[in-house]
Amino acid sequence: MTSTDLRKLRPDQWDEWYANLELAFGGVPESPEERETWRALTEFERAIAAWDDGRIVGTAGSFSFRLSVPGGAVVPTAGVTAVSVAATHRRRGVLSAMMRRQLDDVRAAGEPLAILVASEPAIYGRFGYGIASRQLRAEIDTSRVRLTVPPDADGVRLREADPTAVLDACEALYARLVPGRPGMLRRLPGWERLGVLDPESRREGASPRRCVLAEVDGELRGYARFAVRPEWDVAGPKGTVVLHDLEALDPAAYGALWRFLWGIDLTSTLQVGPRPVDDPWQHMVDDARRCGVRFRDSLHLRPVEVGAALAARRYAAPVDVVLEVEDAFCPWNSGRWRLTGDASGAECVRTEAPAGLALTVGDLGAAYLGDTSLTALAGTGRVRELRSGALAEAAGAFSWPVAPWLPHGF
Numbered sequence: 001m002t003s004t005d006l007r008k009l010r011p012d013q014w015d016e017w018y019a020n021l022e023l024a025f026g027g028v029p030e031s032p033e034e035r036e037t038w039r040a041l042t043e044f045e046r047a048i049a050a051w052d053d054g055r056i057v058g059t060a061g062s063f064s065f066r067l068s069v070p071g072g073a074v075v076p077t078a079g080v081t082a083v084s085v086a087a088t089h090r091r092r093g094v095l096s097a098m099m100r101r102q103l104d105d106v107r108a109a110g111e112p113l114a115i116l117v118a119s120e121p122a123i124y125g126r127f128g129y130g131i132a133s134r135q136l137r138a139e140i141d142t143s144r145v146r147l148t149v150p151p152d153a154d155g156v157r158l159r160e161a162d163p164t165a166v167l168d169a170c171e172a173l174y175a176r177l178v179p180g181r182p183g184m185l186r187r188l189p190g191w192e193r194l195g196v197l198d199p200e201s202r203r204e205g206a207s208p209r210r211c212v213l214a215e216v217d218g219e220l221r222g223y224a225r226f227a228v229r230p231e232w233d234v235a236g237p238k239g240t241v242v243l244h245d246l247e248a249l250d251p252a253a254y255g256a257l258w259r260f261l262w263g264i265d266l267t268s269t270l271q272v273g274p275r276p277v278d279d280p281w282q283h284m285v286d287d288a289r290r291c292g293v294r295f296r297d298s299l300h301l302r303p304v305e306v307g308a309a310l311a312a313r314r315y316a317a318p319v320d321v322v323l324e325v326e327d328a329f330c331p332w333n334s335g336r337w338r339l340t341g342d343a344s345g346a347e348c349v350r351t352e353a354p355a356g357l358a359l360t361v362g363d364l365g366a367a368y369l370g371d372t373s374l375t376a377l378a379g380t381g382r383v384r385e386l387r388s389g390a391l392a393e394a395a396g397a398f399s400w401p402v403a404p405w406l407p408h409g410f
């Protein structure tokens, strides 16, 4: 397939475009509520359709996000989405052609980063994406595991509310947290709807979504959206609390919300996720083994413009290192870059100076948000130290005290 078969999507072609995507994901149609949400969020200027014989056989799109990066900046970022190729046209290079077009477009738009959530992690490494954040999931036996919350959690008032009625207030609280946690997205209007998108087909026997607010002196300090899946056996109740999302501004509200979820009557399991890998509740329990904690890849990130991407974040320690970057898919990034920076600012410019560290653009993407250590990547042999001391210096600088986390897919 050649790039001439790729065209920008027109609004009247959305149904066919989306049907290709649904078929590639198994063919179970989404609910009208889900379809409407995604149609409304589609940015047609950024959506690609691959055509063959008058039919759409490939889809790809992207959202214009702003991604929170270490240090608090929110950076223009392409959120790659809706990638599919018809089963009849697989493994003929349709995906490769769409990725080529898309990354060229992202570069032309001046966005230094591209991110995605992969259906299968093996797909995107060849296009220069690295795994930049992980997510935690847990299945906690709340009948056995004890939770200890800070004493001031007693001063937090909890109140249940209709999730849709309090959506704006919850979104305003979420927005306050974005700069403090790399990997979160500054959401455009409309994206907050994901928090209450709750089709019955996805509930798996659980209740409609509920929302509990944590307030102190009438001020919103946190919220949790959750559902309850009731279940009974001969021994009695053994229901499950399904936590969808939880945000809090301080430890008191955070503790009060977790204690509430832990203690809902007639339940003995709390299903959690996706959460940050450094979620503090893990240090508030007396038996971490009965919490069924699992981790998996979350955000895949690709520096589209290495210089602008590295200059946009801050560094945990002073760094002055020349990086020899290898980027086979976007060769404009290949070559040597001098990165200087610290916690207050950074610069990354082309240089002819000898390199201290050699790495691929995918490994740079993996390290970018501070989750993947350059030292660990050096252990794979892919990151190579060319100047003594450069690895320790760069690894310390790229690390970050708050783990990156993407709260929701897209």
Ligand SMILES: CC(=O)SCCNC(=O)CCNC(=O)[C@H](O)C(C)(C)COP(=O)(O)OP(=O)(O)OC[C@H]1O[C@@H](n2cnc3c(N)ncnc32)[C@H](O)[C@@H]1OP(=O)(O)O
Pocket (backbone or CB within 6 Å): 024, 025, 080, 081, 082, 083, 084, 085, 086, 089, 090, 091, 092, 093, 094, 095, 096, 097, 116, 117, 118, 119, 120, 122, 123, 126
């Ligand atoms: C961000 C998102 O939207 S993630 C969603 C991705 N979509 C899906 O998973 C839906 C189901 N799958 C599909 O639609 C298709 O199989 C796709 C999009 C994954 C691949 O499309 P194709 O057109 O077949 O890929 P293409 O022919 O361009 O393959 C390019 C390379 O990727 C490899 N590749 C393709 N799919 C996979 C996969 N699932 N796992 C591992 N490697 C893969 C190919 O083998 C090829 O390798 P090569 O360059 O070494 O020869």
